Amino acid sequence: MRRLGAVDELAATYDLAIVGAGPAGLSAAVTAGQFGLSVLLVDEKTAPGGQIYHGIAASPLKRGSILGPDYWSGAALVEGFAAADVDYLAGAMVWQLDQDRHLYIGADGKSRRIAAQAVILATGAQERPFPIEGWTRPGVMGVGAAQMLLKSSGLIAEGRVVLVGAGPLLWLFAAQMIAAGSPPSAILSTAATPSLGRLIPLLPSFLASAYARKGLSLVQRVRRASRLVSSVTDLRIETGESGLKIAYRAGGQAERIFEAEHVLLHQGVVPNLNLIRSAGCTIAWDDAQACWHPIADDWGASSVEGIAVAGDGAGIQGAETAARRGRLAALDAACRLGRIDGAARDRAGAEDIAAIGKDAKARRLLDVLYRPTAAFRMGSPKALVCRCEEVTGERIRQVVRETKAVGPNQLKTYLRCGMGPCQGRFCALTVNEIIAEERGISPGKIEPMRVRPPIKPITVAEFAALDL
Amino acid sequence: MFKRLSEASGRVLSFTFDGQPLEGREGDSLAAALLAGGVGVFRTTVPSDASRGPYCLMGVCFDCLVEVDGVANRQACMIPLREGMCVTPQRRARQLGE
Numbered sequence: 251m252r253r254l255g256a257v258d259e260l261a262a263t264y265d266l267a268i269v270g271a272g273p274a275g276l277s278a279a280v281t282a283g284q285f286g287l288s289v290l291l292v293d294e295k296t297a298p299g300g301q302i303y304h305g306i307a308a309s310p311l312k313r314g315s316i317l318g319p320d321y322w323s324g325a326a327l328v329e330g331f332a333a334a335d336v337d338y339l340a341g342a343m344v345w346q347l348d349q350d351r352h353l354y355i356g357a358d359g360k361s362r363r364i365a366a367q368a369v370i371l372a373t374g375a376q377e378r379p380f381p382i383e384g385w386t387r388p389g390v391m392g393v394g395a396a397q398m399l400l401k402s403s404g405l406i407a408e409g410r411v412v413l414v415g416a417g418p419l420l421w422l423f424a425a426q427m428i429a430a431g432s433p434p435s436a437i438l439s440t441a442a443t444p445s446l447g448r449l450i451p452l453l454p455s456f457l458a459s460a461y462a463r464k465g466l467s468l469v470q471r472v473r474r475a476s477r478l479v480s481s482v483t484d485l486r487i488e489t490g491e492s493g494l495k496i497a498y499r500a501g502g503q504a505e506r507i508f509e510a511e512h513v514l515l516h517q518g519v520v521p522n523l524n525l526i527r528s529a530g531c532t533i534a535w536d537d538a539q540a541c542w543h544p545i546a547d548d549w550g551a552s553s554v555e556g557i558a559v560a561g562d563g564a565g566i567q568g569a570e571t572a573a574r575r576g577r578l579a580a581l582d583a584a585c586r587l588g589r590i591d592g593a594a595r596d597r598a599g600a601e602d603i604a605a606i607g608k609d610a611k612a613r614r615l616l617d618v619l620y621r622p623t624a625a626f627r628m629g630s631p632k633a634l635v636c637r638c639e640e641v642t643g644e645r646i647r648q649v650v651r652e653t654k655a656v657g658p659n660q661l662k663t664y665l666r667c668g669m670g671p672c673q674g675r676f677c678a679l680t681v682n683e684i685i686a687e688e689r690g691i692s693p694g695k696i697e698p699m700r701v702r703p704p705i706k707p708i709t710v711a712e713f714a715a716l717d718l
Numbered sequence: 719m720f721k722r723l724s725e726a727s728g729r730v731l732s733f734t735f736d737g738q739p740l741e742g743r744e745g746d747s748l749a750a751a752l753l754a755g756g757v758g759v760f761r762t763t764v765p766s767d768a769s770r771g772p773y774c775l776m777g778v779c780f781d782c783l784v785e786v787d788g789v790a791n792r793q794a795c796m797i798p799l800r801e802g803m804c805v806t807p808q809r810r811a812r813q814l815g816e
């Protein structure tokens with residue numbers, strides 16, 4: 251791997267450009283490099299690993315101690331990448347990708363446009379929004395955010411820390427807090443209890459998988475070391491004397507209040523679709539995971555010629571599948587660019603395709619178990635759904651009723667939601683579901699919020715200096 | 719508040735936030751260094767001047783926006799801390815004459 255110091259060092263064209271240095275992007279780069287393709291990997295972080303293996307090459311924490319073996323298993327991937335014959339530009343953002351596969355890349359206040367014959371978007375996941383009243387107050391953060399601080403900086407939230415929500419990451423982080431000697435003060439679980447009838451058919455595949463082996467012991471460890479409150483609803487965060495106050499009901503009982511310095515929220519992760527959407531890739535609504543994902547074939551090929559998607563950005567399937575999907579997308583690129591024929595591609599990818607299918611079956615139970623309820627996905631009426639423009643769920647509903655706005659692109663005109671600094675990254679999913687509910691149709695029937703470049707803030711000077 | 723685990727190491731880097739001297743470690747994002755230094759409020763919102771701090775730390779929410787060495791709208795969670803950075807909070811909408 252050659253680490254480029256600035257956008258000036260980029261070649262004008264590459265056979266393959268990969269965006270994102272998580273498991274999918276890294277394995278795509280390693281595979282493509284083996285076929286002699288000229289490869290560029292661009293990533294916004296300063297070191298490879300993505301969110302899941304964030305900071306792995308330079309984590310201040312010692313191996314094996316707090317973060318656990320799954321985290322450190324990413325080291326092999328990063329080492330393989332270090333040995334690969336590819337260009338790597340870190341700390342850079344791709345702020346536009348057009349259908350002719352021009353990438354507009356900015357780093358350190360300077361941008362360049364380059365071209366690629368094939369593109370793989372491995373943009374990963376983001377935490378699902380958790381719109382409850384008060385979730386915009388400083389001190390409230392995503393569980394994934396708090397975990398990022400631990401991985402890269404060895405920082406852990408101090409004082410009374412309350413974890414709220416549901417999902418595998420919440421349990422994992424609770425276990426890491428315990429291992430770091432700062433267990434959470436309480437875990438308020440919002441997990442719904444799906445009927446046994448729905449779970450039983452999914453159990454055999456799950457129990458035969460590593461998810462069961464690792465997950466069950468993790469949950470037990472956390473349960474032993476921290477206070478768990480189940481069936482939590484009616485959440486609200488207010489300012490308290492020494493920080494925050496979180497109000498909730500458990501099992502429908504009277505409201506209780508818990509004082510805390512930090513409230514960490516989590517209800518799963520969803521694909522990060524901004525670049526994928528702005529490139530024009532078609533997306534579809536996935537009801538099981540209650541989110542959108544790009545339409546793609548087994549090799550990750552999207553609806554746009556020459557642009558593939560891989561990893562959790564292509565649909566949430568976890569780190570192992572992400573690495574496999576990265577490999578498949580690279581094999582397909584090698585095939586499209588004439589390095590191997592279709593039969594060789596199919597042979598090389600067969601094992602990965604089979605393993606992905608098996609893993610997806612095992613994960614179905616997790617999707618059912620941790621699918622947030624509609625009430626939590628759409629949030630409480632007074633919660634700010636659009637954090638940037640400060641628009642509540644109740645206001646969105648009112649305007650949809652009054653104006654008959656058919657989707658988020660119309661709603662923008664009335665409420666500006668999706669037009670603040672985050673450009674709808676965070677609120678789009680929630681807004682979409684609220685409008686769908688008001689109109690009594692499936693979210694998949696609504697045209698999602700359009701995404702327009704530049705998808706990252708750049709200065710006018712940087713834009714003007716672009717050599718086109 | 720956040721505490722740094724004792725096993726965490728890394729070279730100390732100095733910077734300022736709103737004129738106050740602070741220290742972070744090499745490898746910190748600017749957001750991590752600010753949080754470690756006890757800063758909770760990074761910006762105030764355009765519509766109502768409400769206080770905000772980082773929520774996602776992965777480049778999604780834009781509630782970590784600050785001004786770095788005179789350039790506004792920088793995502794503190796996405797940029798690495800550098801020695802001598804001059805950081806200021808980003809307040810409400812820009813006013814005429816600012």
Ligand code: FES
Nearest residue numbers: 772775779780795
């Ligand atoms: S904390 Fe969300 S974008 Fe930086």
